[in-house]
């Protein structure tokens with residue numbers, strides 16, 4: 334759908350590119366290259382603007398997230414393609430907190446959607462598991478919890494020191510993420526084909542639920558389940574029945590008697606409101622165990638910020654590792670941010686061997702957010718093809734450098750677009 338205005342400003346999709354630090358600077362250009370290949374022939378008007386925010390700038394100029402950056406991104410861009418932040422020269426990680434957490438919080442990107450899908454059976458460390466068993470979405474609350482930055486030191490540096498980190502859970506915050514998860518489960522089915530909406534029913538069939546300005550910014554919309562279970566090039570995991578996805582809410586309400594009591598009560602209301610959704614609760618420790626024992630029991634997991642961070646790394650490993658895991662930081666209808674789950678990997682940075690698949694799959698989520706579902710599907714298919722042909726970096730047992738994998742991906746995408 335060329336020429337449909339995405340922003341108020343015009344027909345082009347404007348994408349801010351923030352490669353960041355370490356391997357973020359190696360995988361993000363690959364993602365841009367592959368997006369360009371996917372959109373070139375289809376005449377999708379796209380503009381990339383790169384920003385050099387990261388450790389170098391922070392050390393050089395003492396600037397992390399520049400003044401006015403949030404407003405600029407919000408008003409002038411449709412999406413943000415992000416690499417990773419983290420540098421051994423900044424042990425406090427202050428610039429990462431300012432930039433990454435700053436953008437998540439200040440753009441109010443309350444949904445952190447982290448799909449886990451086994452794209453090729455040989456990459457799971459679990460015995461006898463197939464792609465049909467490992468295919469679920471972690472929906473992580475992304476704007477509060479223990480990440481809110483509320484706390485402080487008392488008598489710092491003394492033997493009597495006290496360090497406090499508050500777990501901030503607002504009713505509004507818990508309600509909106511749990512509602513999003515229920516809507517997501519309801520609007521996706523285990524055998525759905527094509528890119529299905531995730532909006533509590535307000536979208537038309539086939540319209541991307543990620544589309545933002547063009548769809549008027551509808552609420553609770555995110556369809557990356559289609560990245561995991563369906564869509565051109567994405568294999569449906571199970572038969573032909575149209576079952577809504579199963580939802581699992583996970584907390585630690587047996588120990589965190591205030592914060593997670595709120596999660597319990599909100600979840601209970603959600604269950605009453607969505608009786609058609611097969612939903613249940615697991616404590617987070619049990620969830621970790623069950624994910625390893627039998628991942629096939631999960632379709633959608635919703636949890637708080639910290640638990641979502643941890644469980645999404647565990648989930649990533651079930652499907653082959655951090656190098657393959659994408660993520661989307663979304664506020665439906667607003668400028669949103671797409672990044673691989675992994676960090677800046679200082680241990681391999683600069684060696685040219687970083688796995689670009691997570692970044693490329695995150696770009697696929699970005700294209701879906703723009704409503705460009707076919708392009709998104711081609712990106713994912715290119716990764717599947719590279720995996721099948723063992724065109725992979727060393728973390729996946731291959732011998733290819735990043736740039737060779739990149740060529741394979743963009744050739745595939747150019748050929749199939």
Ligand code: NAD
Nearest residue numbers: 417418419420655656674675676677678680681687688728
């Ligand atoms: P990491 O994800 O950077 O690396 C963990 C391990 O996975 C390392 O062995 C690394 O080599 C490997 N790995 C990760 N991504 C890979 C890829 N694409 N290809 C090949 N191997 C890959 O996590 P870490 O080592 O705990 O953290 C390093 C820095 O990154 C820290 O400063 C941390 O705060 C930061 N970090 C940033 C983000 C982010 O920007 N979103 C996420 C996680 C960690």
Ligand code: IPM
Nearest residue numbers: 418419429433434642674676
């Ligand atoms: C992630 C990262 C970040 C997080 C860090 C770098 C603050 O681990 O995106 O998963 O904890 O959210």
Ligand code: MN
Nearest residue numbers: 642643646674
């Ligand atoms: Mn993490």
